[in-house]
Amino acid sequence: MIHIVGAGSGAADLITLRGARLLRAADVVVWAGSLVNPELLAECKESCVVYDSAHMTLEEVLDVMCAADARGEEVVRLHTGDPCLYGAIQEQMDALDARGVDYEVVPGVSSFCGAAAALRQEYTLPGISQSVVITRLSGRTSMPAGEGMRTMAESGSTMVIFLSSGMLAELSAELLAAGRSSDEPAALVYKATWPEERVVRCTVGTLADAGAREGIDRTALVVVGRVLGARGGLAHDGAQAESYERSKLYDPSFATGYRKASS
Incomplete structure (x- = not known):
């Protein structure tokens, strides 16, 4: 499962309880490093592999997430605020649909x-x-x-x-x-x-x-x-x-x- 998570508006404790729980369980996190508070990465377990999407293209993000999903790993795509606003998530969801990869969206505080x-x-x-x-x-x-x-x-x-x-x-x-x-x-x-x-x-x-x-x-x-x-x-x-x-x-x-x- 790929979890598209809204990180909240900035303060690390404004992520939802569900978002924080998924972040703690994640094996792979792809986060918007130029926008999301880096303090949230402290929630990740030591073995979690973290990618900064600020340096990646859509195709690279999808390849990382889909490869991890194929290995049976839990993936969090961490977006700023609530991902439904200026989050560029529709193109990610459409691509995941085309590849037959399951995902969910977890709202955040915009x-x-x-x-x-x-x-x-x-x-x-x-x-x-x-x-x-x-x-x-x-x-x-x-x-x-x-x-x-x-x-x-x-x-x-x-x-x-x-x-x-x-x-x-x-x-x-x-x-x-x-x-x-x-x-x-x-x-x-x-x-x-x-x-x-x-x-x-x-x-x-x-x-x-x-x-x-x-x-x-x-x-x-x-x-x-x-x-x-x-x-x-x-x-x-x-x-x-x-x-x-x-x-x-x-x-x-x-x-x-x-x-x-x-x-």
Whole structure:
């Protein structure tokens, strides 16, 4: 069996219990060395053979995993965050299907969840935003038709933008062209949940300046949305914040299948 495991967003103890158990039992681990916390390799047994996929092609990764599987060994393919987001796992799964090799996927904590934790922020506030757009800016690899940044930004939803912290001036320009306000709250979250984690709050109009000032041009998520400025009282800078609506889930005047409404 080949286990495709999400390593979590950075902190070594954010891997799932299942992922950690599989890592301890693995005979072969192929890990994304440029992205995954190396502390996780301490879970591996002494006899485990470890390969860093940062230096490998897809074909080399598949050859290592399939050879180990053919020998009856347990294989862990360790990806950053949750492998369903920008993890390039579909091509691996399709190739394994074609070779008749069995596998499973073990979810992980995505960095977009880690960023929310670092920001102490809910992405979906009633009356402000009930949708989250996860996307990236077109760069060395292009975006599909209809998924350009302007199109994705036009809804006004909360946005979590991957793989774009090295193009902040361009990102800011695209967001403004989509109709987002230059004063709309934004944040850079560098290495969410890692020991080096940093949060830089700014606006859509000051994204590039904030990144240059803080020296952030990689390994960071960009979060954009009115939710970042919405609070029950004051904003982070002490200014009056935009108010969100109280959740109906715990509103005493709102009946649910478990609780009657009261006046």
